[in-house]
Amino acid sequence: MFRVTMSGKFKGLDDAGREVVRAAAGAGYTEAGTFTHDQSVSVFTFRCQVPAGPDDGEDEATLAAMAALEAYGQPHEILRIAVTDMRDIKIRNRRKI
Secondary structure, eight states: OEEEEEEEEESSOOHHHHHHHHHTBOSSOBSSOEEEEOTTSOEEEEEEEEOOOTTOOHHHHHHHHHHHHHTTOOOEEEEEEEEEEGGGOOOOOOOOO
């Protein structure tokens, strides 16, 4: 599983586009992706969760997340992308005292 976070800005977003973005607002990671944005809906953070195949890497995850963002059909410019491979996350057990 990958978690992809993209920061960007919208370009020429109309009122209907703002409503689409507001409807997809959320702070969690989903496969469809969620937006957080400023009050004027001019800049955004898009969070997307991408399933990982055994040979998938960051490039495949980035392309899948970009496709999810494109599915919203809103004009935008991506400024930054961060990819976390959840397979690399280690969870430490707490030691009992």
